[in-house]
Amino acid sequence: MRLTCDVDVVNRLLPSHNLKKSGRSCHSQLSIGKKTGIQNKDGTVYLMICTVKDRNGTKFALRDNVEQIFGRFICEGKATIRIKDPPKDLCLSKGDPLQLKSFLNLVKVGAQGKDLGKVTLSSLSIPSAKKVEKPKTKLVILNRRDYPMTTNFPSSLEQLQVSKCSVKRVDSRILQLKHLQVLNLSENCLKELPDLMENLKNLRELNLSVNQLSHFPMVLCKPKLAEALSVLDISHNELTVLPPHLCLLRHLVHLKLDHNKLITLPVTIGRLSQLKFLTASHNELQCLPASFLRLQLESLDMFCNPFSAEEQTPSQDNVEFPTLMEITARAIKAKRLLYDEESLHGHLCQYLDSARTCWCGGYCFQCATRYVQKMDMCRISPNVTSVDLFGRKEAPVESYLCSQKCLQRFRSNPYAYWRK
The missing domain is CATH 2.30.29.180 (Ubiquitin carboxyl-terminal hydrolase 26/29/37, pleckstrin homology-like domain)
Known part of the structure; x- marks a missing residue:
């Protein structure tokens, strides 16, 4: 033996x-x-x-x-x-x-x-x-000629880097590395990630920078990966939208979104309670969601985004009578009921995913009034990179009010934060 x-x-x-x-x-x-x-x-x-x-x-x-x-x-x-x-x-x-x-x-x-x-x-x-010999735990491949074609990756690997190899898909042999904790696939030609990526249940750090991703890989939000992932780098890609499911990465500490084409951030981004480092410079952001102010960061970089210079005051036009569909949707979101396309029609799932968060902490959809207000980013982080070349550290925040009661509270004190 x-x-x-x-x-x-x-x-x-x-x-x-x-x-x-x-x-x-x-x-x-x-x-x-x-x-x-x-x-x-x-x-x-x-x-x-x-x-x-x-x-x-x-x-x-x-x-x-x-x-x-x-x-x-x-x-x-x-x-x-x-x-x-x-x-x-x-x-x-x-x-x-x-x-x-x-x-x-x-x-x-x-x-x-x-x-x-x-x-x-x-x-x-x-x-x-x-x-x-001691099992190999780290492997770095920086050239296509060094990529193993006939041999398997060592099963004991904990850190793997495959960069500058023009890889177009994730090798199935990598998905079998059960001990893998750090995976760097930067500077390749990846356009998507396979569903079997969730098998890497010990993966803590994932680097997908400088690839060709146009859609956020939803496999990263599956339970096995979401519970382990703490560092995610998807900078220098072609992303335009981040899904609300991003908030399922509850243990995320470091998130890099630089040099994409993001128009907006998820309305639920404030749920990333463990997030400490966020960079989203050189995107197409015009304003930030209200839940952004709930983050407690150590470092923030939002440089070079075309933030809107105009503020918008709320009106009472859209907060009169919510539809039955909206009342039901608010209840589903408030009680955190699970739903998917097997139990609901696809367009209803999309409707629920589009939920906005009111300043009171409740959810709202069409029956809500929108307002834009400039906020000092130093409120959420002590280390803030200026948003433009003039050294400004203010950015417009897009918020919603779900009822007349919330509208009255806002008008009495625009800087207050309350919950139901």
Whole structure:
């Protein structure tokens, strides 16, 4: 039986000689087996540790030679095997919990001298260099010639960058990397992302900058990805609209939208409560949604957008009598009822997705009055890049009022914020 993990061999006599080990573990392969050929006369079972520097391995007899096994943190892939002779502790870490548990059970049986006839033991031969090398966790490909065409990506990858390779679609082999946390596909020719992208449930950072995306990849809003993604870079693309579903990325901390063709931001962007860094420079934004003011950012860059210079005061023309359809839609949004195109007609789903947020926190649709008011962006971030070459840090905010009551409150104090 074999186990791959990190091992730190500690000599218990060092403290008595006022010596201290560095405590650095090494990627190793552990085997339990018997010596081959003539050397196996007595049938002694050994535990062998092999590393890149010592492929011949260090052997420890098991029978009556294991003083204790510490397995309190076995669920975290950690354990310690205390050997009697020589007096050493084998500190195991970064192992698969299930494999580690089976391995330790076999160590106990071998230490008690019980029959292991039904257990398939490993041959204590010298392993290949590939088996003892530390798994590759990072790979950078910056040239089409270096792209692996006949071999698979290492399954242990945690960080992968594939840039400047003229990639037109995401390789299906990348979608099978279960441990992937950082994926950089910048400077390619991507126009869309596959639905199987949601299989990368551990993905924390995704860089899609300098591609040809014209529509926001909706797969990023699916539960598996939305729960993990914290950094998203979709700058230097051809996006014109961001969907309301963007607010499903609740754990998003850093969002880069620079150099696109965005006309507006989602009306629900204020729900990104974890967002701290936002850049949306060089777009076509004319005003910002009201929920934008709910963000609490550490850095904001809205430079070079054609923001409207005119303010617009609210009127009472559209806040008289909401339709039955709007009353129903407001109730659905307020109670957060789930809906999709299987339960509702497609145009009704689009209608619900177009919901605007009133200054009171409620939802409204056609029955609402619109107003535009300039706001100082320093209200939501201490570090604000000026919106134009003149150093201004004010931007127009588009807001809606859903009723006569909200309109009266606004007129009495335009800068107040209230909830129902």
